[in-house]
Amino acid sequence: MVDTNGKRYSQLWLTITLILGTFCTALTTNMLVTSYPTLMTKFSISSSTVQWLTTGALLVMGIMIPVSAWLLNNFSLRSVYTTALSCFLIGLIISYTAQNFQLILIGRLVQAVGIGITFPTIQTVLLVIYPPEKRGAMMGLGGIVIGLAPALGPTVSGWILDNASWRDLFGMMIPPVVIVLMMSIIFVRPVIPMKKSPIDAWAIAWSTIGFGTLLYGFSSVGQHGWGSSIVIISIIVGLIFIGLFVRREWPQKEPLLNIRLLKIPSFTIASMITALANTAMIGIQVVLPMYLQDVRGLSPLNSGLMILPGALLYGVISLISGRAYDKIGGRRLALMGMFLLTLGTLPFTMLTIHTPYTYIIMEYVVLMSGVALVAMPLTAASSVDLHGLQLSHGTAINSTMRQIMTSMGTAILGSVLTNVTNSGKPATALGIIGLIFACMVKKTQKAGDVQ
Structure with missing residues (x-):
């Protein structure tokens, strides 16, 4: 393979570097959720205050993601990616050394700057360097990174909180991020065509x-x-x-974010479905650990282990669904996924203090199976009618919709946190809406349908 400068590069090592870097950033996305009760006690803060670690980070990510398209079109991939990882590293150090909650939050927001750039970057690069007939499989691999890592976060943080300090939630990430930063300097090459334009x-x-x-x-x-x-x-x-x-x-002829792409039905519908699925998933992931720890009295580790089966199954199904998309297209996957998502969130509206743990685990497994069938395959489906420079803008719009809706969903679910059964109802509603949108996905839409 050759980059935009005509020089040979390793497609494999570029992919590995991006996957490792994005995995590190994605792992922290939900890692702090399990630590909320610990931080609330340590710093004497309310649940609405501690949730700003999630809400604030999602907001910053939502702000940075639209800018990512402009960055990728105006600067080399190596410069963009190493800068993103550097921001993430600085944020980790700030939070690790923080003496109060305010500094933890500041560090988290700095981390979110890096996360907001790495997420759309890996999706754009995978869409650019691999042919259409392999996009489903590669986006399935990307789904493991973007979806599985956040799902594993609560379990990892639970183990850390039971065996070490809350500071180690940030400290343990510093060495691997330094290693990936060095790898990015060596293996990341300019593979995305650049078209410089003034920033708006x-x-x-x-x-x-x-x-x-x-x-x-x-x-x-x-x-x-x-x-x-x-x-x-x-x-x-x-x-x-x-x-x-x-x-x-x-x-605008050269917009910061080419929102005219929303006029393309296949792109808009697929992006909306992935955003709805992600919002429902994150909403449950925020509420469930608090329910398990505050209502049921579980330790952070045990609450994390409760959702581990669903997280692991998500990774397996992401690979399978990615390859399935290359063969059967996105419509059937979307219908099956949103049906399972709705089926998985509905029982969360009926949780009580006596709900069996096995029942909760199975609910979450069904939920994550549905999200895995939807997330990355339909991210690939959204790119079917996009070409060239549109890919970076399309990925940015897709990610922006997902992050902003997730931010709003997290805030709304947090506002009804005092009643866990109410918290499950918005997620169920999102699943039903997504199921309706899934019926609108083109039957013929497959990875090889690029025109």
């Missing part, structure tokens, strides 16, 4: 203010209630600025 500062400002205030409004529901003026004004202001962002970007 106004677009960044509108998107940052819009998504930021919108999320703040949702996250304030738990403290102030839906009728609060703070909540209502924040949501309205957020929607206004998001509207300004869309209005500014739509006619």
